Amino acid sequence: MTLLTVVQSAPDAALDVFAPRFTAAGLDVRVVAAFAGEAVPAPDEVGDGLVVLGGPFSVRDDAAAPWLAEVRALLAEVTVPTLGICLGAQLLAVARGGRVQVDAPPGLEGGVVDVRWRPEVAEDPVLGPVAALADARHATPSLTLHRDAVVDLPAKAVWLGSSQTYPYQAFRVGAAWGVQFHPESSVESVARWAADDVDASPDDVRAAYAARAEQIDAVGATLADAFAARVQAVAQERVAV
Known part of the structure; x- marks a missing residue:
């Protein structure tokens, strides 16, 4: 089977609704629980694809999460199809030469965010x-919940999507994609995160989701399937060579 490695930085920031879709697409999903001490793999150990999930840390919060330095190093070198989500997208940006601002001045972006797509996305295989x-x-x-934000993209990145509050919601750099929003998360996951944030309300998250649930679910399913298809396609190309 095609191997997909998933690096998880927090127990409550899991692959969530993406898990069954990746399995259905024929991916052999290996979750690396970095928060529990499992070793972050080297670039040549991730298999055919890589996903780096979110978490409550900042990109250089190495004192609280010492594995983040290894994740940045991995993202700087990995060449297989890669998807960074929220913190994962921020780590990808920094690893490739971009910049992230901690506690960015616009403040919390939480609940449901509208991602407006740029013309460059039209031919993108994943987004x-x-x-x-x-x-x-x-x-x-x-769905979304964050305060830190990418403020400068890597020099060779393609800017793909923005929101009213934070411009860099989606980008591609090489064979890697970063999304600031949470297409992999169920509403209950985001509501749990909101319960720990003084400026967020779990009830507001649920209400915002309920109003547009069908569209939100379609975005998550489509992104998961497109990324899985990309991983499979590149893996097959490598075998053919």
Whole structure:
């Protein structure tokens, strides 16, 4: 089977709704629980694809999460299809030469965010299918909860999506994609995170999701399937060579 490695930095920031879709797509999912002391793999040990999940840390919070230095090193070198989500996207940006601001001045972006897609996304193999779901404003909704934000993309990155509050919601750099929002998360996961945030309300998260649940679920499913298809396609190309 095609091996996908998932690096998890917090017990409550899991692969969540992506897990069954990746399995259905034929991926052999290996979760590395970095928060529990499991070793972050080297670039040549991740298999055919890599996902780096979110968590409550900042990108250089190495004192609280010492494995983050290893994740940044991994993201700087890995060449297989890679998806960074929230903290994972921020780590990807920093690893490739971009910049992240901790506690960015706009403050909390939580609940449901509209990601507006840029023209560059049209031919993108992973986020293009998501953008195809967009409304007349070229936007799709997703769950989100964050304060840190990418403020400078890596020099060779392609900017793919923005929101009203934070511009760099989606980008591609090489064979890696970063998304600031949470397409992999169920509403209950995000509501649990909101319960620990003084400026967020779990009830507000649930209400915002309920109003657009069908669209939000479609974005998550489409992104998961497109990324899985990309991992499978690149793995097959490598075998053919």
